Amino acid sequence: MYFPVALPETMVTRGGKSMLRRHSLLCASITSLLFVLTALPIFANGQKESSSSSSGPITLTYMDYWAADPANSAMKAYIAKFEAANPNLKIERTSVPFGSLLPKALQEASSHSLPDILMLDNPQLQDFASTGALAPLDSFTTIDKSQYFPGPLSTVTYNGKLYGLPVGNNDLAIFYNKTMFKQANLTPPKTWEELLADAKALTSGNTYGFAFSAPTTEEATWQFEPFLWTAQGDLQTIGDPQAISALNLWVTMIKNGWASKSVINWSQNDVEKQFELGHAAMMENGPWNLPLLRKSTVDYGIVPIPVPKAGMVPVAPLGGEVFTIPVSNVNREKEAWKFVQMLQVPENLVAVNKAMGYIPAYIPAAKQLVAEDPQLQVFMDELKTGRARTNILGQNYPKVSEIVWNAIQSALVGTATPEAAFKQAQQQVNQALGK
Amino acid sequence: MKKSEINRARSLRRTQRYRLLFLLPVLIEVILVFVYPLFNNIRMGFQHYTIASFVNGTAPYIGLKNYVEIFSNPLMGKTVLNTLTFTVGSIVFQFAIGLLLALFFKLRFSLSQLMRTLILIPWLLPLIVSATAFRWMFDHTNGIINQFLLNMHLITQPVPWLITPHLALLTVIIANIWIGIPFNMVLLYGGLMSIPDEYYEAASIDGANAVQSFWHITIPALREVILIVLMLGLIYTLKVFDVIRVLTGGGPANSTQILSTWSYSLSFTDLSFGQGAAVGNVLMLITLVFAAIYIRAIRASLTSSR
Numbered sequence: 001m002y003f004p005v006a007l008p009e010t011m012v013t014r015g016g017k018s019m020l021r022r023h024s025l026l027c028a029s030i031t032s033l034l035f036v037l038t039a040l041p042i043f044a045n046g047q048k049e050s051s052s053s054s055s056g057p058i059t060l061t062y063m064d065y066w067a068a069d070p071a072n073s074a075m076k077a078y079i080a081k082f083e084a085a086n087p088n089l090k091i092e093r094t095s096v097p098f099g100s101l102l103p104k105a106l107q108e109a110s111s112h113s114l115p116d117i118l119m120l121d122n123p124q125l126q127d128f129a130s131t132g133a134l135a136p137l138d139s140f141t142t143i144d145k146s147q148y149f150p151g152p153l154s155t156v157t158y159n160g161k162l163y164g165l166p167v168g169n170n171d172l173a174i175f176y177n178k179t180m181f182k183q184a185n186l187t188p189p190k191t192w193e194e195l196l197a198d199a200k201a202l203t204s205g206n207t208y209g210f211a212f213s214a215p216t217t218e219e220a221t222w223q224f225e226p227f228l229w230t231a232q233g234d235l236q237t238i239g240d241p242q243a244i245s246a247l248n249l250w251v252t253m254i255k256n257g258w259a260s261k262s263v264i265n266w267s268q269n270d271v272e273k274q275f276e277l278g279h280a281a282m283m284e285n286g287p288w289n290l291p292l293l294r295k296s297t298v299d300y301g302i303v304p305i306p307v308p309k310a311g312m313v314p315v316a317p318l319g320g321e322v323f324t325i326p327v328s329n330v331n332r333e334k335e336a337w338k339f340v341q342m343l344q345v346p347e348n349l350v351a352v353n354k355a356m357g358y359i360p361a362y363i364p365a366a367k368q369l370v371a372e373d374p375q376l377q378v379f380m381d382e383l384k385t386g387r388a389r390t391n392i393l394g395q396n397y398p399k400v401s402e403i404v405w406n407a408i409q410s411a412l413v414g415t416a417t418p419e420a421a422f423k424q425a426q427q428q429v430n431q432a433l434g435k
Numbered sequence: 436m437k438k439s440e441i442n443r444a445r446s447l448r449r450t451q452r453y454r455l456l457f458l459l460p461v462l463i464e465v466i467l468v469f470v471y472p473l474f475n476n477i478r479m480g481f482q483h484y485t486i487a488s489f490v491n492g493t494a495p496y497i498g499l500k501n502y503v504e505i506f507s508n509p510l511m512g513k514t515v516l517n518t519l520t521f522t523v524g525s526i527v528f529q530f531a532i533g534l535l536l537a538l539f540f541k542l543r544f545s546l547s548q549l550m551r552t553l554i555l556i557p558w559l560l561p562l563i564v565s566a567t568a569f570r571w572m573f574d575h576t577n578g579i580i581n582q583f584l585l586n587m588h589l590i591t592q593p594v595p596w597l598i599t600p601h602l603a604l605l606t607v608i609i610a611n612i613w614i615g616i617p618f619n620m621v622l623l624y625g626g627l628m629s630i631p632d633e634y635y636e637a638a639s640i641d642g643a644n645a646v647q648s649f650w651h652i653t654i655p656a657l658r659e660v661i662l663i664v665l666m667l668g669l670i671y672t673l674k675v676f677d678v679i680r681v682l683t684g685g686g687p688a689n690s691t692q693i694l695s696t697w698s699y700s701l702s703f704t705d706l707s708f709g710q711g712a713a714v715g716n717v718l719m720l721i722t723l724v725f726a727a728i729y730i731r732a733i734r735a736s737l738t739s740s741r
Contacts, residue, residue, distance in 0.1 A: 103703060110489040127706065131490040206576075216686030218704075261598050262575040264687045279576070399705045410688035413600055 059090045060336055063104070064119035064321070067095035070291055074355035082342055089335055091117075109133055114326035116336040122155040122166065122322050123218075123397055126390045129158035135325045137162040140337040151318050151386040152361030165340055168349070168358030169320035170286045171382045172226050174306065178299040180207070180281045188303045189282075192249055195306045199258035202281035209258040211280035212250070213268045214412055218398075220405035222317055222389075223268070223284055224250070226305040229315035229387060235400050236393060236433065238407070239426025245308070247418040251411050264412050275300075286319065287379045288357035302378045316382040317389050320358055359383055396433055403428045473719075479712035486706055494709075501713040510689060510697065517604060518693040518718075522672045524608040525615060529668060530661075532612070533619025538649075540620075541627050551624070558617035566681035569610045573597050573682075597683055600690035607682050607691050611675060618671075619664050626660030627653070659736050666729035673722050694718040 062079075066072050072095065079091045094115070096104055102124060108114045114133065128134050137143060143162055145153060149169075156164040174195075176188045180202055189195040199209025214220040221235075227249060228234070233242030253259035259280075260266075266274070268285055275283040276296045284305075293300055305314040323340045325333050342348060349365035352358075354373065359380050360366045366383070370376045390397045407425035410416045416424070481496055488494040505511055536554065540547050557565065572580050573596040581593040596606040630653065638648040654661075676695040679685060685692040685700060692700075694714055702711030 099703075106486060106489040109486075110492070127486045128490075131487040133490040216684035260576055261595055264598050265570075265574075265683070395706075399707070402700070402704050406686075406688055409686055413598065413687045415600055415688055 057088050057090045058332075058335055059092050060117060060332070060339060061092050061094070061115035062117040062119070062339070063094045063096065063101070063115045065096055065098045065101045065121075066119075067097060070355045070357075074352045077355075078343065078348060078352055081348070082339055085342065086338060089338070091339065109326075114328075116325065116328065116332055117339050118324050118326050119167070119321050120164070120324055122152075122169075122318065122320055123389045125156055125164060125322055125324060126158055126394050126397070128324065129163040130395060133326055134163045135327045135333050137164070137325075137337075139330075140334060141341070147363055148361050149363060149366070149383050149386070151383060151388055152320065154391060155318060155320075155388040156322050156324075164322040164324035165344060166361035167321045167323055167343065168353040168356060169318050169361050169383060169386070170288055170358050171316035171318060171379055171386050172223065172284055172286050172305060173316070173378050173382065174282055174303050175275060175285055175289070175293070175300050176282045176303065177275070177278070177280075178301050180278075181301075188301060189306045190303070191310055192306050192308050195282075196249070196252060196258070199253060199282065200256065203258045206279055208260050208274075208280050210253055210282045210284075211259060211266075211271045211274050212263055212284040213266050213271045214250070214263045214405070214408055215265055215267055216405065216409065217267075218401055218405070219268055220264075220408055221401040222319065224404070224408055225317040225387075225389070226284070226314060229317070230305055230312060231308050232312075234392070235397075235404055236429060237426070238404055238429055239423045244418050244422050247408060247411055247422060250408070251418050254412050261412075264409055286357075287359065287376055290357045290373075290375060291355070302375060304378050304382060313385055314382055316386050318383070318386045320361075393433075399432045400429050403432065476712050476715055476719075479709055480716045482709050482712075484708035484712065488708070497709070501709045505701075505710055505713050505717070510692065513689060514692050514694055514697045517691065518673065520604060521608055521611070521675070521691075521693055522669060524605075525611045525672045525675075526665065526668050528608075528612045529615035529619050530665060533616050533664070534623050536616065536620045537623035537627050538653075540624055551620075554620060555617045557614050562614070562677035563681060565614060566610065566678045569606075569613075570597070570682050573606055573610075598687055600688055603683050603687060603691045607679050610682060611672065611678055614678065615668065615672070619668065622660055622664045623657065626657045630656045659733070662729070662732055662736065666725060666732070669725050670722055670729075673718065673725070694721075 064075065066075050075093070079093060083090060101119075101121070105114065105118060105120075105128075109131075118128075118134075120128065125134075138161060143165075148166075152166045152169045153162075156162055156166060174189070176198075181188060181198075184201055186198050186201060187194075189198045195210070202209040213223050224246065225235075227246040228243055231242045231246045233240055233244075233246055237243065250259075254261060254263070260274075263271075268289075271280070271283050272285055272289045272292060274280045275285070276293065276298055278298070305316055307314055323343065325336045325340065327333070328336075343352065344362055344365075346360075346362065346365040346368055349360040349362055350369045350372070353360050353365070353369055359376055360369060361383075366380055370380050389401075393400055403425050407416075407421040411418045411421040479494075480501055481498060482488070482494040483497045483500075484494045540551050572578050575581065575593055575595050575598055578593075578596070580596070581590075584590045585593065595602060597603050634652050634656070635648055638652055643651070674695060675693070676699065679691050679693060679696050680699070683691045685696045695718060698711045698714040698718065700711075701714060702708045705711075
């Protein structure tokens with residue numbers, strides 16, 4: 001914030017003309033010179049330090065957004081283990097807040113100073129891979145794709161090639177308060193009808209039957225996707241009846257007061273707090289909440305996402321992060337690959353995923369983790385039928401997601417009916433996709 | 436010309452050169468930190484800028500296409516309207532309350548110094564902190580504001596501050612007013628203190644009451660300060676970003692989306708950096724218009740008051 005400055009008199013009234021006016025030609029030429037200068041990529045080139053070949057340990061740079069525990073400690077432990085096993089390599093880690101990763105990565109991309117290992121939220125990989133900034137893995141190794149869940153593997157695949165490997169994945173399921181269900185003599189819901197009935201029965205006083213998250217961010221689309229995809233709707237066909245029926249489910253909850261109106265301002269963390277405090281009998285959330293819930297006093301159970309009709313299969317979106325190797329020079333990339341590769345050893349995958357409440361994409365590790373922690377069974381089953389968000393839309397996903405979450409919000413606050421909201425969204429989606 | 440005149444002209448030019456030299460470090464800093472990014476943004480408005488542009492530097496010029504797209508976007512009208520409502524609503528009340536507080540503190544009672552310092556707190560707190568606090572205070576079910584209003588029996592149902600489209604804009608305006616009051620109060624108080632007491636004494640001798648002396652002495656004497664406060668407040672409010680980003684993120688359903696938040700969302704959510712830059716340029720133009728009015732008004736008041 002600049003302090004208010006009144007123009008000093010001398011600048012204004014020097015013999016009738018201001019100093020600026022007298023040097024107007026000079027100012028005009030500086031201005032045009034600057035304009036031309038900005039068109040030149042003078043400031044666009046930074047140099048990344050080339051690795052010293054034989055004089056001491058190589059320092060690999062690594063960036064993620066896991067500044068908070070438990071992920072932070074889990075990563076620190078893995079890095080310590082890696083450095084112990086590779087004495088000639090050191091990892092220099094930078095952790096930024098979640099929202100800052102993409103801007104920082106873009107800034108580093110333009111100055112050619114991307115880290116040696118870059119962690120990305122899995123929908124972001126498609127964009128980066130398409131620019132050629134990431135090194136394809138087939139230059140280091142061949143991966144046995146059958147050992148991985150197909151959904152998570154598709155998040156790291158671009159144009160048929162692998163550009164990274166998942167650190168871990170998560171999806172969404174329904175957590176329910178066992179105490180409340182026992183008291184009301186109810187069984188956890190399997191279908192949409194049962195979900196609505198249970199929510200209705202359990203709404204009383206300060207407690208809402210159901211809680212989900214629908215804020216003005218990707219979280220809203222993410223939370224909506226299980227219901228959308230299970231109903232066999234999709235984002236690019238958001239105006240179709242299946243999608244509208246999914247939105248209707250949410251709108252019914254809000255209209256009848258079985259879910260709080262505040263969901264449009266709640267993040268998934270806020271939803272977890274509501275569930276923990278007993279303000280919600282059921283919540284839609286992911287496995288990363290397990291470390292927190294275990295510390296609380298809630299007696300909770302987990303069931304898969306309810307289906308519209310019995311016999312259908314829940315389809316959940318795949319969250320989670322991936323490790324990628326930005327392009328630098330072949331030697332550095334090979335060393336960086338070691339860091340990515342060592343994580344895929346089941347023992348390491350299980351340790352990291354367990355701490356973060358994730359599930360490994362590598363099937364043997366996933367089975368091992370679920371054997372140790374049976375509460376993850378529901379989430380792992382959904383992983384088998386889970387879908388990557390960027391599957392069909394690729395780089396258009398962020399734009400379409402924003403259109404959809406705005407439409408969801410307008411239906412939830414009542415400014416539009418679900419049908420009208422999604423029909424308008426369909427028009428906008430078509431425009432965004434250039435149809 | 437006589438020799439002494441030539442020498443005087445030469446020394447004047449030398450003084451001018453020294454003046455320019457002193458300005459040089461500041462000029463360089465302003466150019467690098469302010470002017471260069473500004474021109475960059477103007478240029479980006481004419482380019483198709485995507486993630487690929489960051490990596491490869493390829494950003495083809497597409498003329499006015501970005502501007503056509505943002506102006507044909509139905510969101511543009513809504514965003515401009517929100518921006519105007521937000522700005523006018525914030526300024527009017529910030530100024531009024533700031534002026535009232537400044538007049539109040541003119542009374543110089545025993546704790547006035549301490550209280551005046553405490554009132555600065557909204558201005559000193561990082562915006563993220565105040566905005567996050569407000570977010571939870573205004574929460575529908577758990578917020579302290581609704582609890583207070585319910586307990587005082589002023590309302591029967593909790594008010595959905597941040598989750599209803601029309602109320603959400605009002606709520607962010609309230610938060611912004613709270614944040615902006617200290618700035619107005621401090622400047623107006625400084626202006627008030629510089630009005631000589633003799634004016635008021637003379638007025639009371641002539642039989643003027645409080646309202647008349649306020650209207651005919653205080654306000655005219657404060658004219659320049661009022662101008663500064665209003666214009667700068669206007670320019671700062673047009674740029675507000677953090678408050679809205681944290682309180683509502685621009686929602687629900689774009690009801691609190693203003694030009695600054697929309698520009699950010701276009702760039703970092705949609706990854707259409709060219710369009711984001713275009714919206715940013717539109718905002719800059721609007722701000723420039725007000726800045727020009729401000730400079731002209733200051734110049735006019737300076738020359739007229741001599």
